[in-house]
Amino acid sequence: MTDRQQTGYHMSPEDFRRHGHALVDWIAAYWQRVESLPVRSRAAPGEVAAALPGSAPERGEPFAAMLEDVERVILPGLTHWQSPNFFAYFPANTSAPSVLGELLAAGLGVQGMLWATSPACTELETRVLDWLAELLGLPAAFRSDGGGGGVIQDSASGAALCALLAARERASDGAANERGCDRRLTAYASTETHSSIEKAVKIAGLGREQLRIIPVDDHFAMDAGALARQMAADVAAGFTPAFVCATVGTTSSTAVDPVAAIAAVARRFGAWLHVDAAMAGSAMICPEFRALQAGVEQADSYCFDPHKWLFTNFDCSCLFVRERGALIRALSVLPEYLRNRASESGAVIDYRDWHVPLGRRFRALKLWFVLRHYGAEGLRHHLREHVRLARWFADQVAVHPDFELAAPVPFNLVCFRHRGGDAGSEALLERLNGSGRLYLTHTRLDGRFTLRLCVGQTHTEASHVEAAWAAIRAAAEGTAAPAG
Amino acid sequence: MTDRQQTGYHMSPEDFRRHGHALVDWIAAYWQRVESLPVRSRAAPGEVAAALPGSAPERGEPFAAMLEDVERVILPGLTHWQSPNFFAYFPANTSAPSVLGELLAAGLGVQGMLWATSPACTELETRVLDWLAELLGLPAAFRSDGGGGGVIQDSASGAALCALLAARERASDGAANERGCDRRLTAYASTETHSSIEKAVKIAGLGREQLRIIPVDDHFAMDAGALARQMAADVAAGFTPAFVCATVGTTSSTAVDPVAAIAAVARRFGAWLHVDAAMAGSAMICPEFRALQAGVEQADSYCFDPHKWLFTNFDCSCLFVRERGALIRALSVLPEYLRNRASESGAVIDYRDWHVPLGRRFRALKLWFVLRHYGAEGLRHHLREHVRLARWFADQVAVHPDFELAAPVPFNLVCFRHRGGDAGSEALLERLNGSGRLYLTHTRLDGRFTLRLCVGQTHTEASHVEAAWAAIRAAAEGTAAPAG
Numbered sequence: 001m002t003d004r005q006q007t008g009y010h011m012s013p014e015d016f017r018r019h020g021h022a023l024v025d026w027i028a029a030y031w032q033r034v035e036s037l038p039v040r041s042r043a044a045p046g047e048v049a050a051a052l053p054g055s056a057p058e059r060g061e062p063f064a065a066m067l068e069d070v071e072r073v074i075l076p077g078l079t080h081w082q083s084p085n086f087f088a089y090f091p092a093n094t095s096a097p098s099v100l101g102e103l104l105a106a107g108l109g110v111q112g113m114l115w116a117t118s119p120a121c122t123e124l125e126t127r128v129l130d131w132l133a134e135l136l137g138l139p140a141a142f143r144s145d146g147g148g149g150g151v152i153q154d155s156a157s158g159a160a161l162c163a164l165l166a167a168r169e170r171a172s173d174g175a176a177n178e179r180g181c182d183r184r185l186t187a188y189a190s191t192e193t194h195s196s197i198e199k200a201v202k203i204a205g206l207g208r209e210q211l212r213i214i215p216v217d218d219h220f221a222m223d224a225g226a227l228a229r230q231m232a233a234d235v236a237a238g239f240t241p242a243f244v245c246a247t248v249g250t251t252s253s254t255a256v257d258p259v260a261a262i263a264a265v266a267r268r269f270g271a272w273l274h275v276d277a278a279m280a281g282s283a284m285i286c287p288e289f290r291a292l293q294a295g296v297e298q299a300d301s302y303c304f305d306p307h308k309w310l311f312t313n314f315d316c317s318c319l320f321v322r323e324r325g326a327l328i329r330a331l332s333v334l335p336e337y338l339r340n341r342a343s344e345s346g347a348v349i350d351y352r353d354w355h356v357p358l359g360r361r362f363r364a365l366k367l368w369f370v371l372r373h374y375g376a377e378g379l380r381h382h383l384r385e386h387v388r389l390a391r392w393f394a395d396q397v398a399v400h401p402d403f404e405l406a407a408p409v410p411f412n413l414v415c416f417r418h419r420g421g422d423a424g425s426e427a428l429l430e431r432l433n434g435s436g437r438l439y440l441t442h443t444r445l446d447g448r449f450t451l452r453l454c455v456g457q458t459h460t461e462a463s464h465v466e467a468a469w470a471a472i473r474a475a476a477e478g479t480a481a482p483a484g
Numbered sequence: 485m486t487d488r489q490q491t492g493y494h495m496s497p498e499d500f501r502r503h504g505h506a507l508v509d510w511i512a513a514y515w516q517r518v519e520s521l522p523v524r525s526r527a528a529p530g531e532v533a534a535a536l537p538g539s540a541p542e543r544g545e546p547f548a549a550m551l552e553d554v555e556r557v558i559l560p561g562l563t564h565w566q567s568p569n570f571f572a573y574f575p576a577n578t579s580a581p582s583v584l585g586e587l588l589a590a591g592l593g594v595q596g597m598l599w600a601t602s603p604a605c606t607e608l609e610t611r612v613l614d615w616l617a618e619l620l621g622l623p624a625a626f627r628s629d630g631g632g633g634g635v636i637q638d639s640a641s642g643a644a645l646c647a648l649l650a651a652r653e654r655a656s657d658g659a660a661n662e663r664g665c666d667r668r669l670t671a672y673a674s675t676e677t678h679s680s681i682e683k684a685v686k687i688a689g690l691g692r693e694q695l696r697i698i699p700v701d702d703h704f705a706m707d708a709g710a711l712a713r714q715m716a717a718d719v720a721a722g723f724t725p726a727f728v729c730a731t732v733g734t735t736s737s738t739a740v741d742p743v744a745a746i747a748a749v750a751r752r753f754g755a756w757l758h759v760d761a762a763m764a765g766s767a768m769i770c771p772e773f774r775a776l777q778a779g780v781e782q783a784d785s786y787c788f789d790p791h792k793w794l795f796t797n798f799d800c801s802c803l804f805v806r807e808r809g810a811l812i813r814a815l816s817v818l819p820e821y822l823r824n825r826a827s828e829s830g831a832v833i834d835y836r837d838w839h840v841p842l843g844r845r846f847r848a849l850k851l852w853f854v855l856r857h858y859g860a861e862g863l864r865h866h867l868r869e870h871v872r873l874a875r876w877f878a879d880q881v882a883v884h885p886d887f888e889l890a891a892p893v894p895f896n897l898v899c900f901r902h903r904g905g906d907a908g909s910e911a912l913l914e915r916l917n918g919s920g921r922l923y924l925t926h927t928r929l930d931g932r933f934t935l936r937l938c939v940g941q942t943h944t945e946a947s948h949v950e951a952a953w954a955a956i957r958a959a960a961e962g963t964a965a966p967a968g
Binding site for chain 2: 016019031040041055058060063070075077081089104108110128132156158178196198203208307342345347368379441442459
C-alpha cells in the first residue's frame with residue numbers, strides 16, 4: 001500500500017505487455033469463434049446493466065477480472081457485427097491491420113487538432129485521403145494539391161452536416177454564421193436519402209420545412225426533373241436553393257441517384273452538391289462501378305465510409321471537398337490559445353477547421369495500415385467477392401417461386417420479400433434473427449416490408465451466404481402462408 | 485499468389501497475434517523512451533508528406549514495413565502528448581488500461597447506434613456514466629434513474645452543440661427544428677468561454693451576433709450581474725435568452741465561473757444552463773474541489789472530458805443532461821430501417837438520439853477499464869498529485885523576482901509571465917519549446933502574453949515539474965531584458 005502510493009496506481013510496462021498480449025490473443029480467438037455465437041444478442045432490456053455494480057469500485061481491480069466480465073457480462077450483450085453471418089444494416093467491417101492501427105493511435109495518444117500539435121497526424125491524413133481520392137477515381141479537384149482535400153470525420157452524418165454548413169455559408173455569403181440562419185435557404189433530398197440529411201438540416205437551423213423531399217423513380221433513384229421543377233418553384237417563391245444531396249447507394253436499397261443530372265440542376269440554381277456514397281463509395285476502387293457515379297466531377301463534396309465496407313474499424317468517414325476554403329470559412333473560429341506560427345504561415349492544414357470537434361485522434365494510421373496491408377489489389381478482390389456473393393443470392397431469390405427481389409442489386413445489398421406479404425416477411429425476419437444463425441434487417445420500399453441482406457462483413461464467404469439462403473428458405477417453409 | 489487469391493488477402497490469426505504482440509511491446513517501449521524524445525515535433529511543413537509515396541500501393545506490404553515507417557517517418561512528426569514533459573494546452577492523457585479498452589472495442593467492432601445493435605454497448609455506457617455522475621458528486625437528476633443520464637460524445641465541442649440544440653428547441657417549442665432557427669434566440673458566454681460555444685452558436689444557426697459575450701472579473705470569472713443585465717436588456721429588446729454556458733475551469737486559465745449565481749439568472753430568464761467543465765470536471769472526483777462548482781444542481785447539462793485528465797484516451801467526452809427527453813426531442817429522426825421492437829417499447833436508450841453521429845463505437849469499455857483498474861482511490865491520488873505539483877510550481881513562480889503569476893491556480897494549470905514583458909515571454913516560450921525538453925503553450929490574459937504550464941500527463945511527476953522550472957529559469961536568464 002505504501003509502496004503503491006509511492007509508485008502510483010499505474011499499470012506497469014510489464015503488466016501492460018502481459019495483458020496486451022493476452023488481449024490480442026483473446027481478440028484473435030474471438031474472431032475465430034464469433035461464427036459460433038448467436039449473431040443478434042439475446043439480452044433483454046436491462047439485463048446487462050443488472051449484472052454491473054451500482055457504483056464505481058473504490059479500490060482498483062486486476063485486469064483478469066475485467067476480461068472475465070467481458071466474457072461473462074459483455075459478450076452475451078453483443079450483437080456480433082464481426083460475425084460472417086452478420087448481413088444486417090450496412091456492415092461496420094474491420095480487419096486485423098485496422099485494429100492494429102487503432103491500437104497504435106491509442107498508444108501514441110497524440111491529439112491532432114492543429115498541424116502543430118503533431119504534424120504527422122495531419123500530413124499522413126492528407127496524404128492517405130489523396131491516395132483514396134485517386135483510388136476511387138474522384139476528380140483531381142478533391143485532392144489537397146487541387147484546391148480541395150479530404151478529412152476523416154466521425155461519421156457520414158457529421159460529414160453531411162459540415163457540407164451543409166459550407167453550403168449554407170456559401171448561399172448566404174457568410175451571413176448565416178454571423179447573423180443567424182434565415183428561413184429562405186432550402187435543401188433537397190429524395191424520399192430515399194439517409195435520415196442524417198434531415199438531422200443536419202435541423203441542426204443547421206434551416207428547418208425541416210425547408211427540406212424538399214424529391215420523389216424517386218421505379219428504381220428508388222431521385223427524379224432529377226422533379227428536382228429541377230422544385231428548385232424553380234422555390235426560386236419563384238423567394239427561396240434560395242442552398243444544398244442538394246445525391247446518394248450513390250441509398251440506405252434502404254443502394255439505389256443510385258443520377259449524379260450528373262442532379263449536378264446540372266444544382267449548378268443551374270447555384271446549390272451545393274453533396275454526394276453521399278457512405279456505403280457504396282468503397283466499391284469505386286473497382287473501376288467497373290464508377291459509371292454509377294458519373295457526374296461526381298461536378299460535386300462540391302463527397303463522402304464515403306471506410307468504416308462500413310473498407311475493412312477499417314469505426315470511426316472513419318472520409319469527406320472530400322472541391323474547395324477547402326468554403327469548408328474552413330464555415331467552421332473556423334480562432335482563439336488566442338490556438339494561435340501558432342505554422343497556422344499563421346498558411347502553409348499547413350489545421351483539421352480542427354474541417355469538422356465540428358476541436359480535438360481529434362490519429363485515425364489516419366488505421367487507414368494507412370489497411371491500404372498498405374491489402375494493397376489496392378487486395379481490397380478490390382474482397383469487394384468484388386462481396387458483390388459476387390450478393391448477386392448469387394439475388395439470383396437465387398429471383399428464380400424462387402416464394403420470393404421476389406424488391407430492388408435492383410448494383411452493389412452488395414439484396415432487398416427481397418416473401419410472397420406471403422408484409423406479415424409473412426416480418427415473421428420470417430423475426431424467426432431468422434431469433435435463430436441466432438444470421439442477422440438481417442428490414443426496410444420499407446413502396447410501402448412494403450422488405451428484407452435486406454448485405455454482404456459486407458470482412459470474413460463473409462460463399463459458405464455463409466449459401467447457409468443464409470438455406471436458412472431463409474427453411475424458415476419460410478415454416479412461416480409463410482401459401483402464396484395465392 | 486494463386487493461394488493468396490484463394491484464401492483472400494486478410495491477415496491470418498497467427499500473424500495478427502504476432503504483430504499484435506510486437507505492437508504492444510513497441511507501445512510499451514515508446515512510453516518508456518518518450519521522455520527522451522523532443523516533446524514538440526521539429527518537422528517542417530510538408531516534411532512528413534514528402535516522405536510518403538504519392539499513391540497507395542497496388543500490392544500489399546508486410547506489417548514490418550509499416551512499423552519501420554512509423555519509426556522513421558511518423559515519430560519525428562509527432563508532438564509527444566504522452567511525454568511527462570508535455571505541459572501544453574490541456575493534456576490528452578491516457579493510460580495502459582484505457583489503451584487496452586480501446587483495443588478491445590476495435591476488436592469487437594460493434595456499432596452501438598441503437599440499443600438493439602448491441603445492448604451491452606448501450607447499457608455499459610449508461611451504467612459507467614451513472615458511476616461517474618456519482619463520483620463527481622453531480623445531482624441525482626443527471627443519472628439515468630433520475631430522468632436524465634449521461635452519454636459519451638466525441639468532444640466537448642460536440643457536447644456543447646448538442647446542449648445548445650436542446651436549449652434551442654426548448655426555447656422555441658420545437659419550432660427551430662421544424663421551421664428553422666429564428667434570430668431572436670440569444671446565447672451567453674464570457675470573454676473566457678471556450679471557442680466551441682461560438683462555433684456551436686454558428687452551426688446551430690443562431691448567428692454570432694446573438695451570442696452575448698459577458699465580461700469577467702479580475703479572476704477571469706463571468707460577471708453574473710452583467711449577465712443578468714444583458715438578459716434583461718435582451719428580453720426588453722424582444723429576444724429570448726435560450727442558452728448560457730458557465731465554465732468550471734476555462735481554457736486560458738482554469739477560471740471558475742460562479743455557477744450558482746449564473747444558474748439563478750438563467751432560471752429567472754428561462755435559459756438552459758450548460759456547465760462546461762471539460763478539463764476541471766475530472767477533479768470533482770475529489771470532494772475538496774466540489775465547492776468550486778456549487779450550483780451545478782441547477783444546471784441543465786454538464787460536460788467533462790475523461791480524455792483530458794482522467795487517463796482515458798481520446799475520444800471520450802461525457803455529457804450529462806437533467807432531462808433526457810429534451811436532448812432526444814432535439815436530435816431524434818427515425819427512418820424505417822432503424823425501427824425495432826426494443827426502441828418502440830420505450831424500455832431502452834438509443835444513443836444515436838443523444839448526439840450528431842448515427843454510428844458509434846464501444847467507447848464505454850475504456851472508461852470501464854480505467855475506473856476498474858485505478859479505482860476511485862487511484863484516480864483521486866493521481867489528480868491530487870497533479871494539483872500538488874502545479875501548486876508547487878506556482879509557489880516558485882510567485883516568489884521569483886523575474887516571474888509573476890497571471891491568474892489564480894485552482895486546479896493544475898499555472899498561468900505566468902516573465903517580467904520582461906510580452907516580447908520576453910514569447911521569446912522564452914520559443915526557446916523552451918525549441919529545446920525539445922518540454923512543451924508549453926500560451927494565451928493572453930488582460931491582453932498580455934501569458935505562458936501556461938498544465939500538469940496533467942499521466943506520468944508527470946515531481947522530477948519533471950522541477951526540471952521544467954529549472955529549464956524555464958535557465959532559458960529566462962538567456963532571454964530576458966532585465967526587469968526595470
